[in-house]
Amino acid sequence: MDKDKYYITTPIYYPSGKWHIGTCYTTIICDALARFKRLDGYDVFFLTGTDEHGQKIQKAAQAAGKSEKEYLDNIVGQLRNLWQVLGISYDKFIRTTDEYHKRAVQKIFTALYEKGDIYKNEYEGWYCVPCESFWTKSQLVDGKCPDCGREVQLTKEESYFFRLSKYQKVIEKLLEDNPTFLMPRSRQNEMINNFIKPGLQDLCVSRTTFDWGVQVPFDTKHVVYVWLDALFNYATALGYMGDDDSLFRKYWPADVHMMAKEIIRFHSIIWPAFLTALDLPLPGKVFGHGWIMFGSDKMSKSKGNVVDPFILSDRYGADALRYYILRVVPFGQDGVYSNEMFVKTRNSDLANTLGNLVSRTLAMVNQYFGQVPAPCEDEGTDAELKELNMRLYDKVAALMDEPDVSGAMDAIWEVLHRANKYIDECEPWALAKDESKRTRLSGVLYNLVETIRRVAVLLQAFMPGTAAKILTSLGIKDGELSGFASLKKWGAMPAGGKVVKGEPLFARLDINKELKELDAIAASVEVKGDVKGADNGEDKRAEKAEGVITVDSINIEDFEKIDLRVGTVVDSKRVEKTDKLLCSQIDLGEGKPRTVVSGIAKYYAPEDIIGKQVIVVANLKPVKLRGILSEGMVLCASDAEGNLTLITPSKGIASGSEVR
Numbered sequence: 001m002d003k004d005k006y007y008i009t010t011p012i013y014y015p016s017g018k019w020h021i022g023t024c025y026t027t028i029i030c031d032a033l034a035r036f037k038r039l040d041g042y043d044v045f046f047l048t049g050t051d052e053h054g055q056k057i058q059k060a061a062q063a064a065g066k067s068e069k070e071y072l073d074n075i076v077g078q079l080r081n082l083w084q085v086l087g088i089s090y091d092k093f094i095r096t097t098d099e100y101h102k103r104a105v106q107k108i109f110t111a112l113y114e115k116g117d118i119y120k121n122e123y124e125g126w127y128c129v130p131c132e133s134f135w136t137k138s139q140l141v142d143g144k145c146p147d148c149g150r151e152v153q154l155t156k157e158e159s160y161f162f163r164l165s166k167y168q169k170v171i172e173k174l175l176e177d178n179p180t181f182l183m184p185r186s187r188q189n190e191m192i193n194n195f196i197k198p199g200l201q202d203l204c205v206s207r208t209t210f211d212w213g214v215q216v217p218f219d220t221k222h223v224v225y226v227w228l229d230a231l232f233n234y235a236t237a238l239g240y241m242g243d244d245d246s247l248f249r250k251y252w253p254a255d256v257h258m259m260a261k262e263i264i265r266f267h268s269i270i271w272p273a274f275l276t277a278l279d280l281p282l283p284g285k286v287f288g289h290g291w292i293m294f295g296s297d298k299m300s301k302s303k304g305n306v307v308d309p310f311i312l313s314d315r316y317g318a319d320a321l322r323y324y325i326l327r328v329v330p331f332g333q334d335g336v337y338s339n340e341m342f343v344k345t346r347n348s349d350l351a352n353t354l355g356n357l358v359s360r361t362l363a364m365v366n367q368y369f370g371q372v373p374a375p376c377e378d379e380g381t382d383a384e385l386k387e388l389n390m391r392l393y394d395k396v397a398a399l400m401d402e403p404d405v406s407g408a409m410d411a412i413w414e415v416l417h418r419a420n421k422y423i424d425e426c427e428p429w430a431l432a433k434d435e436s437k438r439t440r441l442s443g444v445l446y447n448l449v450e451t452i453r454r455v456a457v458l459l460q461a462f463m464p465g466t467a468a469k470i471l472t473s474l475g476i477k478d479g480e481l482s483g484f485a486s487l488k489k490w491g492a493m494p495a496g497g498k499v500v501k502g503e504p505l506f507a508r509l510d511i512n513k514e515l516k517e518l519d520a521i522a523a524s525v526e527v528k529g530d531v532k533g534a535d536n537g538e539d540k541r542a543e544k545a546e547g548v549i550t551v552d553s554i555n556i557e558d559f560e561k562i563d564l565r566v567g568t569v570v571d572s573k574r575v576e577k578t579d580k581l582l583c584s585q586i587d588l589g590e591g592k593p594r595t596v597v598s599g600i601a602k603y604y605a606p607e608d609i610i611g612k613q614v615i616v617v618a619n620l621k622p623v624k625l626r627g628i629l630s631e632g633m634v635l636c637a638s639d640a641e642g643n644l645t646l647i648t649p650s651k652g653i654a655s656g657s658e659v660r
């Protein structure tokens with residue numbers, strides 16, 4: 001029998017600025033869902049990618065002084081890198097600049113035109129470039145974009161229109177008759193009241209004022225509206241309107257389109273209308289989760305209040321970041337990120353609750369038995385621990401179906417807490433002192449090992465690296481003991497096998513030290529002015545928060561506080577266990593060179609900078625980075641994608657010269 005299929009998608013992201021942990025949110029959620037369904041026996045297809053056309057991208061490339069292709073290849077490469085670092089198990093990465101996608105969009109546009117669902121007229125209204133959205137005057141809020149609050153442009157141009165109004169009834173019925181189509185449910189009322197009840201208006205689906213897009217094949221001065229182009233990625237990625245549509249026939253329609261709440265209008269109204277016009281089946285579910293916030297604001301490329309996922313996963317492990325996103329942010333609601341919360345949670349939930357449970361259990365197994373001991377008859381709270389374990393798979397599976405990913409993680413951590421309490425209740429160290437209690441000791445440790453195995457089996461979906469480490473410590477290789485089927489009965493873990501305690505899964509961190517170092521890294525890697533990224537720069541609001549760079553005006557007295565000096569690099573080495581940091585000895589004419597750690601190792605080899613003159617912030621408070629006391633900061637310029645280049649004097653000058 002064929003396995004059930006499960007097709008899940010992330011939005012395709014705009015490569016218009018720095019990638020951040022907000023960008024990672026949906027992708028990590030989808031990855032956990034995809035991995036869970038695969039482990040659960042489904043035939044999964046997991047799609048992600050990038051949305052590369054439109055005015056916003058064209059402007060971003062221009063701002064970076066690059067051709068669109070050059071700009072996009074670089075930033076999309078960084079995104080693919082990020083997904084690799086985070087262990088994202090996508091089956092396909094689509095770029096809307098892929099030729100097959102562009103050809104398919106042209107065919108789709110033509111088909112809709114030939115059906116009479118697209119017609120030509122003139123558009124007059126308001127356009128929000130960052131959201132790539134059209135608005136009527138009455139929809140604006142205080143004259144600004146109702147979605148993002150930014151300036152809109154009055155636009156008047158000849159355009160093609162899609163007859164969205166024709167599908168009013170279809171969409172109304174879809175949302176009213178299918179309470180689980182758009183989730184969470186609160187979003188449904190928002191769509192009905194704000195957009196459907198006032199009446200759907202035909203949608204402008206082409207632009208003529210710029211050319212970075214898919215050309216309308218029968219009227220080449222038009223490019224296809226970026227949202228039509230983008231939404232169809234979900235179908236073209238599977239070969240719809242392409243040379244081979246076998247994947248499309250197998251996986252269509254999508255089971256879940258996952259995204260944050262700001263783009264559900266496109267997915268729950270416009271997208272089903274497009275699909276209905278082409279007689280295609282509609283997706284099973286559109287889920288609009290909340291935002292990762294920084295303070296009271298959404299973390300976003302254009303607001304500049306972004307946290308770098310590369311830094312977090314490099315220092316703390318990809319699974320620590322996955323954990324934060326999957327558990328700490330309540331699924332469906334907005335959740336705040338702070339470095340402090342991140343580091344504290346890593347200590348409490350990962351180092352303590354999970355890591356300690358595993359390390360102390362394995363240490364006791366080795367110390368008292370040297371192998372996995374045999375189970376014994378139930379006593380004390382054994383039955384309670386087992387029952388909680390036995391209910392866990394069903395509970396997690398039901399929550400993943402909803403989906404409620406943080407709820408599923410809560411359920412797993414409930415078992416981990418119970419297991420830690422079980423150790424305190426049973427006091428194996430006391431049992432070990434009494435030879436007559438050896439059978440009981442054996443049973444207690446067996447129950448703990450089996451609990452850890454069962455949790456690790458489930459964790460493969462959420463924290464794959466950590467789960468693999470635990471299973472390896474238990475001597476379990478891929479196979480039956482790591483499959484979901486092994487959770488059906490209690491006691492699949494065989495007695496007699498060897499376990500290996502290994503390195504701690506998550507070493508405990510000194511919170512204050514970490515917070516200082518994170519701030520210092522943010523200050524050394526980021527360069528003031530970068531906050532606008534490659535976005536259109538319309539939104540100049542910037543927030544003060546940890547790990548965030550802000551652009552405020554300063555007066556001359558402020559500037560004079562900074563002691564900038566010319567330094568000559570006399571030596572430089574890579575800092576061990578990081579691919580970002582160089583540790584350099586810089587002569588500032590002080591008799592003894594200073595040690596300066598800087599985040600430039602991706603752009604310069606140590607030997608490239610020896611002998612170079614650089615500009616150093618000489619009166620920056622020294623800070624320890626990776627255990628090295630850094631006594632200043634080297635200035636770099638950063639382009640829109642965060643590429644760094646050192647600032648150097650145009651002519652040689654004495655080391656220590658003042659920069660004014």
Ligand code: MSP
Binds near residue numbers: 021233
């Ligand atoms: N290109 C469109 C989507 C087209 S899909 C056919 C787009 N791109 S985007 O780059 O702006 O990405 C928006 C999506 O990124 C959100 O819907 C969400 O999935 C994710 N997120 C970006 N910032 C986020 C947070 N701060 N918090 C949570 N998710 C975030 O819109």
